[in-house]
Amino acid sequence: MLELRDITAGYEPRTPVVRGVSLTVAAGEAVGLLGPSGCGKSTLARVAALLHRPDGGTVTLDGETVTGWRHRAPRRQRTAYGVLFQQPRLSADPRLRLGELIAEPLRAGGRRAEMADRVGELAPVVGLTDELLRRRPHEVSDGQLQRACLARALVLRPRWLICDEMTAMLDASTTAALVAVVESYRRESGAGLLAVGHDRTLLARWCDRTVRWADLTGAPAACAEAPADR
Numbered sequence: 001m002l003e004l005r006d007i008t009a010g011y012e013p014r015t016p017v018v019r020g021v022s023l024t025v026a027a028g029e030a031v032g033l034l035g036p037s038g039c040g041k042s043t044l045a046r047v048a049a050l051l052h053r054p055d056g057g058t059v060t061l062d063g064e065t066v067t068g069w070r071h072r073a074p075r076r077q078r079t080a081y082g083v084l085f086q087q088p089r090l091s092a093d094p095r096l097r098l099g100e101l102i103a104e105p106l107r108a109g110g111r112r113a114e115m116a117d118r119v120g121e122l123a124p125v126v127g128l129t130d131e132l133l134r135r136r137p138h139e140v141s142d143g144q145l146q147r148a149c150l151a152r153a154l155v156l157r158p159r160w161l162i163c164d165e166m167t168a169m170l171d172a173s174t175t176a177a178l179v180a181v182v183e184s185y186r187r188e189s190g191a192g193l194l195a196v197g198h199d200r201t202l203l204a205r206w207c208d209r210t211v212r213w214a215d216l217t218g219a220p221a222a223c224a225e226a227p228a229d230r
């Protein structure tokens with residue numbers, strides 16, 4: 001279970017962007033988080049992925065209360081997650097070839113011997129050819145780079161996936177392909193998913209349930225009344 005309880009978080013202590021939000025994702029469950037731009041969904045997702053330390057509240061991961069975020073989180077907690085963001089270029093080291101990018105979490109964990117096999121397994125799953133694996137980020141499209149980022153998110157076989165608008169920059173067919181990869185991984189692994197987005201139809205199709213930001217927060221009117229997200 002991934003449990004966020006009474007989370008307050010933001011970038012300046014006196015003006016938090018997330019205030020007192022609670023959200024639980026059961027093991028193996030897929031939960032969509034729907035809400036208008038700028039309300040704090042990504043911030044909450046980053047707290048859930050242990051990438052942003054909250055100012056208040058608790059995160060419990062598989063029964064263990066989280067006490068450290070980012071590099072201070074124990075390795076077993078960090079590696080429990082696969083995380084995917086909206087803009088692959090912001091999370092991809094431009095110096096790495098796509099094959100190296102996918103293998104990076106294994107390399108960082110000292111598991112070099114597994115790198116070639118695991119990249120060889122995942123590349124066809126996400127639709128990357130050997131030729132694309134040899135290119136660097138500036139030599140591929142956003143969709144191709146996001147395919148590599150998805151493979152990187154899956155490379156350690158995470159128990160939890162946090163997908164923050166992972167398809168927002170993609171066309172319909174790439175979106176369908178990447179969602180299918182995530183669904184198939186979840187079917188075979190039983191991983192839980194928190195998917196953040198604006199697209200109610202996609203989240204409804206993809207997730208077991210969808211929660212609206214306004215329902216989590218009793219959000220201020222500017223957020224709660226955005227028509228596209230209701």
Ligand SMILES: Nc1ncnc2c1ncn2[C@@H]1O[C@H](COP(=O)(O)OP(=O)(O)OP(=O)(O)O)[C@@H](O)[C@H]1O
Binds near residue numbers: 041042044
């Ligand atoms: N690194 C940062 N430093 C300062 N403020 C930030 C930072 N990141 C986000 N914010 C602000 O925090 C608020 C919430 O941002 P967040 O990205 O969590 O919203 P969101 O709901 O995910 O939006 P979107 O749907 O547009 O991605 C916004 O007002 C944003 O400007």
